[in-house]
Amino acid sequence: MPQSIHFISIGGSAMHNLALALQQQGHSITGSDETIYEPSRTRLQQHNLLPAEMGWFPDKIDTNLDAVIVGMHARKDNPELAKALELGLPVYSYPEFIYQQSQQKQRVVIAGSHGKTTIAAMILHALKFHNRVFDYWIGDPVEDFDTTVRLSLTAPLIIIEGDEYASSPIDSRPKFLHYKPHIALISGIAWDHINLYPTWDEYVDQFESLAEAMPKAGILIFDESDDMLDVIGQKERADITKVPYFPHPSEIVNGQTYLITKQGKHIPIHLFGQHNLKNIAGAITVCDRIGITEDQFYEAIPTFKGVSGRLEKIAETPKRIVYRDFAHSPAKVEAATDAVKQQFPDKKLVAVVELHTFSSLNKLFLDQYRDTMNAADEAIVFIDTQTQANNHLSPITADDIQTAFDRSNLHVITDAGTLKAYLTKQHDEAQVFLLMSSGTFGGLDLNTVTKNLAQL
Structure with a gap:
């Protein structure tokens, strides 16, 4: 009605x-x-x-x-x-409303500090590839899906990306606690959102609460290689099935990543990096529980091109390649930088990260970035002083950043024009560029910069 x-x-x-x-x-x-x-x-x-x-x-x-x-x-x-x-x-936050609309459905929630959107998107891709009927809620636009949400009266299943942000101005509980999942996947825990969770323990407690709140006969899927998740996953919980997963076996050949199946088949994929091999393993594990077999997943995954802004290839020529990544937290910066270097070990990698979020601009949090860009041959940190002022935070100096990242040859840049000039200077020396930010690098015209970097 x-x-x-x-x-x-x-x-x-x-x-x-x-x-x-x-x-x-x-x-x-x-x-x-x-x-x-x-x-x-x-x-x-x-x-x-x-x-x-x-x-x-x-x-x-x-x-x-x-x-x-x-x-x-x-x-x-x-x-x-x-x-x-x-x-x-009746006043609802949107997670409360989605739960109200999906009480009669099997609810699958994908949570974690990183990888949520990619894992959820892979599951949606596999379901759509095999013409299954399903609803969904996902945080960012995905190719071949017109909206980020679908709610219907007929779908027996809903896939939900569940984050740990507060639900509404009058409800500080994490969104994922409202969904009451039959199946929950937690992809990994890395402290973030210092404005909401000032300490590591407070942050971890949210994921502990998600595991504790699962209904009887629930299934908890988690990354076995994550130390904190291993603690949460192995904790005794009555009537909860715990399913750990590990990075999917793979091989890189001439810059192309292949999944290696149990039968020894090599499946080419667009994604790469250790974090994405974990994401794939998590997605397969969920799919197995909702009626998509491993063979069906392998049939679908070669056509999955990833999520916009997640190690997205934005330019490529025979000599150079440019990636853009939404990476804004320390764990994501490290995962993206390591992934690109492992994919192209013999090419010079220039990596740039913009400190843009409230957490990354906070001196108390800055040390979390230690060693995150070690894989890059040339590492640059960009900070827009206006963004810092808008967040009403204490100024961060270049020395603060170099100390936090623990890299003596780190370049710290605070002006978009200077960043553009420095990147252009690297044109003839580097073959791979990685631009990481949830912002705009101070309003930098990335289209023009990218074209200049990629040209022969």
Whole structure:
């Protein structure tokens, strides 16, 4: 039965995708926000969901609404939220709402500090390749999927990427605790989000809570090579099946990675790196539990091209290759740098990371980056002083960064123009470039820089 649903902070990546999915189901959708950026703005406009004006309007909230969904970017004192609570309307965070819509489905949650999106995307790819019926929720756009969420009345299964961020302005619990998974995979634990979890123990506790909250007959899948996950995974839990996984056997031949099956077959894949071999092993383990056999997975995986921004090849010529990676945490920086060097051991690698997130710009967290770029032949750290000022954090000096990374020949750059000039200078000396950031390198025109780096 169609419902009237209002979105507070409709412009968020997760929120606008959920709004579009619910509209496609036939529900009446309205929404508000202070600011809406691309691509959310255009997508909402194309479906007549873009608010007529920006801001909060309590008059939009009345008893005719069946539900209100509040996004994390809204504040606790949001006037629309206050009105909804005053009227006693059902108010949900989006993870709560997704659970409400999937109570009758088998729920599979992919969690962990890193690899969540890639593992979930591989599972979606295998399911779609074999024409299975399923719903999903994933954090970033994936090739061949129009939206990041699908909710239906008929699908017996839903694949959910579950993160450890707070659920809403009035609910500080991690999103993944709301999903109550029948199958949960935890890909690895590496301390992040220092603004939410000031200590390592507080961060790890969230994943411990996920394992503890699983229903009877649940299946907990975890990376056996992760020391902390091994502790969580081996802990005795009644009626929970624990399934560890290890990196998938592989071989690199002339810059091409092949999976090696139990029968000795070599399966070519687009992904590479030890972290992705773990991701593949995790995805296979989940697929085995939801009706996709190993042979069916191997049939599908050669056409999986990865997730945008995850070791994404953005330029290639016979002599040079440029990768872009979303890496923003220490574990991801190390995994990406190691992966590219292992893939091209005989080529000079120039790696650049931008310190952009709240955690990475915090002096208390900076030491977590120690030795993460050791695999690079040339290592550069970029920091945009304006980003640091916007986060109201104490200044970080070049000496602070060099000490934290523990690399004497590390180059620290604070200006986008200087970074562009330095990278251009490396053109004739390096064959592989790795650009790592969840930001924009201070507004650098990456398209132009990439073309200059890749040209012969």
